[in-house]
Amino acid sequence: MQSTPKTNNVILVRPRIYLGKGLAIGPGKIDLLRAIAELKSIAAAARKLSIPYKRAWALIDSLNQGFGKPVVETTSGGKGGGGTSLTLLGQQLVEKYDALEIRLNAQATEELAAVRALAD
Template sequence: MKTPAIPQPAIRVRPRIYIGTDISVGPGKIDLLRRIDETRSIAAAARSLEIPYKRAWMLLDALNQAFGRPLVQTSSGGKGGGGATLTPLGQQLVICYAALEERLNADSTAELEALRSLATCP
């Protein structure tokens, strides 16, 4: 599955979502899932985000623990090589987050422009 790409305007909202007391999902975890989907590798995803491999694993473990089931399916290396893919749950999380991010940015254009104008004031 190819995850939806989010346009990168000069100013935008990147939400952090809290579901109850045990689940938090924000740009870092979502970006990691998107990169895993693109590269089919946790190591390659971590490198592209310039985070340590161990940090990537810790983020994935936190997501798996919070949701109670895996968001990424891994396979061991070997002759054909290993790899990683998003599970249906991981795919749905990225899709839902992308839709929310898109809506928040579309619905807050005036406020974002006001904030941008503050940054360009003399």
């Protein structure tokens, strides 16, 4: 999975997308999905992002409710141990968000430089 693009001395645009019905997707939810994909655990992802476990579940639940289907799959513990992974929808959300973020940053270099110059 692709991570957030990093650039030197350039402001990075991280969009928030409002899809109606109270559904919004932005950097926080996407970073959480990325961490879940990497760590295979909501609890570990929450720790990595320094957010409470309950807040992580609330963010996941808001996506599940907004899309009407789950963005993560959890498996119970047991002999092989439990875990969490992204559903196809969860994977697609991260992929599409990454593509949008990359395109916005690539297309807005002039505007980003102008904003950056205001801070210098």
